[in-house]
């Protein structure tokens with residue numbers, strides 16, 4: 260078990276000096292422990308498909324450089340600030356990347372991704388939360404460390420465990436995102452939900468999450484029929500597929516054939532801004548149906564008649580609320596949300612910090628349901 264005294268003086272970190280320069284691995288002093296924070300030893304960092312676009316500046320999200328990029332990770336607590344009451348050195352945790360300002364919880368930022376859009380988040384990132392998890396060690400907010408029950412999650416099934424590996428646990432962030440939106444629209448056991456697109460990393464995770472939350476029927480939509488087959492194979496009795504064809508009226512007709520649809524969950528990339536599925540899926544909702552929009556969209560057109568005459572509820576969602584985490588972890592610890600190969604997941608590559616370029620390529624190329632590229636700092 261590490262103590263502050265046994266921590267090394269320095270560590271290796273991947274550094275983004277400027278979005279127009281290649282990243283470099285540097286040896287840096289260890290981050291300094293402060294009140295309200297923990298120093299963690301990062302074990303694995305999953306990449307999203309658009310990692311290169313973010314850190315090359317192509318995606319246009321604000322960043323303050325130099326910075327250590329990163330995101331969520333599984334980690335071991337190495338040291339805790341003096342105000343910690345529960346976390347202990349040696350503990351296995353899932354570090355999430357959604358940092359809230361302590362004096363204004365409405366100021367939120369994605370650690371290692373962006374400095375956010377307000378003077379408050381810019382200041383918080385510049386002064387305190389600039390360096391994230393693509394490093395051997397990181398300083399992270401105490402409240403961003405979700406304790407993991409090692410005995411249950413890593414223990415063998417013969418001894419009552421779920422038998423996961425530490426690397427399989429790195430996947431948690433994908434379904435946790437979907438859980439935020441699905442909780443908003445109160446997806447209930449026995450309901451029918453349409454998820455579109457369902458074939459990417461986050462859309463696929465939404466299908467896994469809806470299964471775990473007890474949806475009776477999940478209509479998975481996407482353009483690519485092969486990718487849809489992969490989604491359906493998770494549970495062919497509960498998952499039905501429908502191809503997006505760019506014709507909202509035909510899609511609506513096909514959706515209606517499934518019977519009343521209670522909910523719609525969208526997590527489209529911005530390239531899908533003009534896709535036919537918004538209109539078909541919203542129009543297919545039953546009266547008083549609910550929709551969660553989580554995609555990285557720009558402005559879009561909403562079918563107003565369907566909204567008004569159907570009494571529909573439309574909810575936007577960025578990530579999740581802190582109070583969602585306990586409910587999410589119950590589904591993980593109970594085994595209802597399945598991880599690893601039995602949940603349909605696959606680690607498509609593991610890369611060291613020096614291999615960031617190959618890792619970013621792998622992440623972009625292999626980003627279907629359950630696929631995960633890991634960087635191992």
Ligand SMILES: NC(=O)c1ccc[n+]([C@@H]2O[C@H](COP(=O)([O-])OP(=O)(O)OC[C@H]3O[C@@H](n4cnc5c(N)ncnc54)[C@H](OP(=O)(O)O)[C@@H]3O)[C@@H](O)[C@H]2O)c1
Nearest residue numbers: 308456458459460461481482483528530531553555577578
């Ligand atoms: N709100 C939040 O908190 C939150 C959190 C995380 C991510 N996001 C957003 O979620 C979006 C999706 O992320 P991701 O990693 O799952 O996927 P992604 O790699 O950004 O997108 C791939 C998915 O989008 C579909 N797609 C791509 N272009 C399309 C188009 N022109 N029309 C219709 N569908 C299209 C693909 O379906 P095909 O099978 O048809 O190729 C695939 O399902 C991102 O833009 C991200 O910003 C939001």
